[in-house]
Amino acid sequence: MSESLQPPFLRRTLFRYRPAEMPGAPELSTGTLQYTLPGLISTMTLLCIGTGIFTMMQVMLGNALPLIARNYGANNQLIALLGTTIPYVFNMIITPIVSFRSDRTRTKIGRRMPYLLFATPLMALALIGIGWIDPICRWLGSSFSWYSASFDLWILGGLIVFYNIFYLIIGSIIYYLFPDVIPERYIGRFMALLQLSGSLVGFLFSRYLLKFVENYQGILFTSLAVLFVAGMLWMISTVREGNYPEVDPNAEKPSFFGNIMVFVRECYSIPFYYCFFLTMALSEVSMITRGMFNLLYAKEQLHISVEEFGIISGWFGLVGVVLSFPLGFIVDKLGSLKVYGFGLVMVILTNLFGFFLVHDYTSFYAVMIALGVVYAIQMTSSLPVFVDILPKEFYGQFSAANALFRALFMTIGSYCGGLLFDLIGDYQYIFAWDFLFTVLAFLCFVKLYRDWQKRGGRRSYVAPVYRK
Numbered sequence: 001m002s003e004s005l006q007p008p009f010l011r012r013t014l015f016r017y018r019p020a021e022m023p024g025a026p027e028l029s030t031g032t033l034q035y036t037l038p039g040l041i042s043t044m045t046l047l048c049i050g051t052g053i054f055t056m057m058q059v060m061l062g063n064a065l066p067l068i069a070r071n072y073g074a075n076n077q078l079i080a081l082l083g084t085t086i087p088y089v090f091n092m093i094i095t096p097i098v099s100f101r102s103d104r105t106r107t108k109i110g111r112r113m114p115y116l117l118f119a120t121p122l123m124a125l126a127l128i129g130i131g132w133i134d135p136i137c138r139w140l141g142s143s144f145s146w147y148s149a150s151f152d153l154w155i156l157g158g159l160i161v162f163y164n165i166f167y168l169i170i171g172s173i174i175y176y177l178f179p180d181v182i183p184e185r186y187i188g189r190f191m192a193l194l195q196l197s198g199s200l201v202g203f204l205f206s207r208y209l210l211k212f213v214e215n216y217q218g219i220l221f222t223s224l225a226v227l228f229v230a231g232m233l234w235m236i237s238t239v240r241e242g243n244y245p246e247v248d249p250n251a252e253k254p255s256f257f258g259n260i261m262v263f264v265r266e267c268y269s270i271p272f273y274y275c276f277f278l279t280m281a282l283s284e285v286s287m288i289t290r291g292m293f294n295l296l297y298a299k300e301q302l303h304i305s306v307e308e309f310g311i312i313s314g315w316f317g318l319v320g321v322v323l324s325f326p327l328g329f330i331v332d333k334l335g336s337l338k339v340y341g342f343g344l345v346m347v348i349l350t351n352l353f354g355f356f357l358v359h360d361y362t363s364f365y366a367v368m369i370a371l372g373v374v375y376a377i378q379m380t381s382s383l384p385v386f387v388d389i390l391p392k393e394f395y396g397q398f399s400a401a402n403a404l405f406r407a408l409f410m411t412i413g414s415y416c417g418g419l420l421f422d423l424i425g426d427y428q429y430i431f432a433w434d435f436l437f438t439v440l441a442f443l444c445f446v447k448l449y450r451d452w453q454k455r456g457g458r459r460s461y462v463a464p465v466y467r468k
Contacts, residue, residue, distance in 0.1 A: 008032060010240060012039035017240050030183045032242035043181065043239055044190050048197040050235030051174060053228050055198045057127060059205050060224060061163070063313075064213045066296050067306075068133065072153050080292055080418025082157055087164045088411040092404055094168045099400060102173055110241030112177040119169040120232045124225040126163035131221025133159065170232075180241055191383060192328045199320030207314030211307035266466040267401035272455075273464075275448035276389050277402055279441050281409040283344070283378070286437035288410065289417045289430045297427035304361055312368050319372030320379070327380040335458050336384035337449055343377035344442040348435055350374050355431035389452065391463035413437075 009020035011034040020034055028035045035043065062083070069079045098115065105111040129136065137152045182190050212220045267273070298304040304312075331339050354367040390398040417433065455461050 008243070009034055010242060012036065012043060012240070014038040014042055028183055030179075030181065030242070031244070033181060033240070035183070040183070040186065044186075044193060046235050046239050047178065047181075047190075048194055050232050051194060052197045052201045053224075053231040054170060054174065056201045056205050056224060057123070057228055058167075059202050060209075060213075060221070061127070061130070062291060063206070063210055063295055064217070064221075065160070066292060067213060068130070068217070069153075069156065070296065072156060074153060075418075076293065076296075076421040077415070077418035078153070080288075080414045082160050083292055084288060084414030085411050085418075086157075086161060087168070088407045088414065090161075090164050091168055091407045092411070094165065095172045095403060095407075096400060098169055098172050099176070102176060106244065106246070109236075110180075111244060112173050112180060113236050113241060115169055115173045116177075116232065117236055119166040119173075120229055120236075123163060123166035123170060124229045126159055126166065127225040127228070128222050129159045130156070130163065131225075132218040135218070177239075177241075181239060192324055195380065196321055196324045199317050199324065202317035203314045203321060205314075206310045206312075206317055208310075210310030210313065214306055263397065263401070267398055269466055270464050272451055273389075273398070273401075275444045275451065277405040278444040279448055280382070280402055281406045282437050282441035282444060283382075284406050285409050285413040286347070286434045286441060287375075288414050289421065289433045292414070292417065293421060293427050293430060297430060298364060301427050302358075302360060302364055304364065308361065312365050316368050316372040319369065320376045323373065323376040324380060327377060331381050331384050336381045336388050337452065337458075339377060340381040340385050341442070341445055341449060343374060343381060344438055344445060346374040347371075347378060347438045348442065351431045351435040351438065355428065355435065358428070358431070388458075388461070389448075389463065391465050 009032045010017045011020040013036050028037070028040060065083050066079050069082060074082070102111055102115055105114060107114050109117070133152075133156050137149075137155055140147045140151070140155070141149070178190065178194075209220065209224075295306070295309055298309045298312075299306060327339070350367065350370050354371070358364050358367050386399065386402075420433075421427065421429070452461060455464070
């Protein structure tokens with residue numbers, strides 16, 4: 001971006017940006033952006049609104065997809081394929097490309113906003129299509145003589161793939177926007193606020209809207225898609241990015257395969273990080289079957305209605321709202337790795353009890369609230385673990401390396417999870433799945449923690465990097 005596109009510095013007050021010629025206070029500045037305290041608060045609020053509505057779309061489709069696919073005759077394996085396996089395959093392809101291109105984009109509205117602006121209406125359109133899948137299939141059946149009911153799942157699958165392409169673009173880019181526009185001193189507090197708003201959105205949807213999925217699917221999806229577009233456009237139009245360093249047009253560009261080799265060599269040639277990658281990947285895999293089949297478990301096996309499940313899920317999400325800030329202070333006091341390790345142990349014990357004790361509405365309710373507590377511990381400490389383990393100068397690169405590692409495990413794990421539950425036919429083993437993979441994650445974490453301590457621990461740890 002040339003310097004003529006924007007003034008040298010922009011200062012955000014409560015409602016507007018003003019040109020500024022001189023740098024502002026460092027604690028209220030990032031790059032060429034400056035803030036008054038009210039301006040910073042308003043920017044954080046707008047980012048939380050846009051991201052919160054985006055999170056609601058994720059929560060809505062995650063809960064509704066198993067029900068919609070089941071209505072069209074999908075088995076557990078196909079539900080896993082549509083809901084998790086295919087999205088993670090796309091994740092391994094789309095995220096590195098979009099991330100690479102975004103870092104090098106220079107426009108009048110920034111390097112992140114163009115991608116959000118492009119993907120938002122298309123993702124909303126896909127959501128509306130999924131919401132009205134039943135009348136779409138009926139219309140196709142009445143309009144074309146060659147169309148049969150066997151094509152319905154193909155139409156649904158196509159809409160889900162279309163949705164995931166643009167969901168991944170937004171999901172990749174929006175989290176890169178935060179360090180670009182939020183001062184480093186306030187990024188921790190902003191992430192706590194973001195987690196709180198995400199948990200609150202999950203509570204509101206599960207408590208008050210999930211019950212409408214079965215009978216008012218089209219109206220619900222359309223209404224929330226419109227809200228999503230409005231919220232994202234409001235955020236895009238009112239949050240500004242600053243100036244970025246110019247990309248040298250004359251610089252020699254490595255080949256595509258050359259970039260891949262550099263990435264692999266720098267991120268995957270240091271044995272220390274493999275226990276970190278495995279811990280995070282196995283921890284994510286542990287929650288796959290609960291995410292895919294928890295609603296079907298409650299409805300089909302425990303005979304809990306969708307509305308009752310929504311109430312339980314709402315309280316599950318509210319636990320994260322209540323605990324986020326206290327847990328953040330505990331992480332700062334004790335250190336992220338200790339809290340994260342404790343969270344893994346508590347997840348293991350809760351799933352062990354859940355496997356043997358859950359058999360009706362009351363026991364399911366109690367264990368879900370307990371899981372809400374232990375998952376809150378795990379989730380609140382996970383991002384600080386990234387910060388404490390990964391090298392600061394290559395943080396984004398190593399985060400992408402972890403994401404690719406995790407996506408590979410999730411792709412395989414989701415397909416195997418769907419196949420397993422088709423074979424055993426008992427959703428009670430969701431607890432056993434979570435127990436097993438969390439135990440494996442904990443064993444990797446113990447090795448990571450010991451190696452981290454040997455390298456200096458909390459006082460003097462220096463992240464290893466590749467040296468030529």
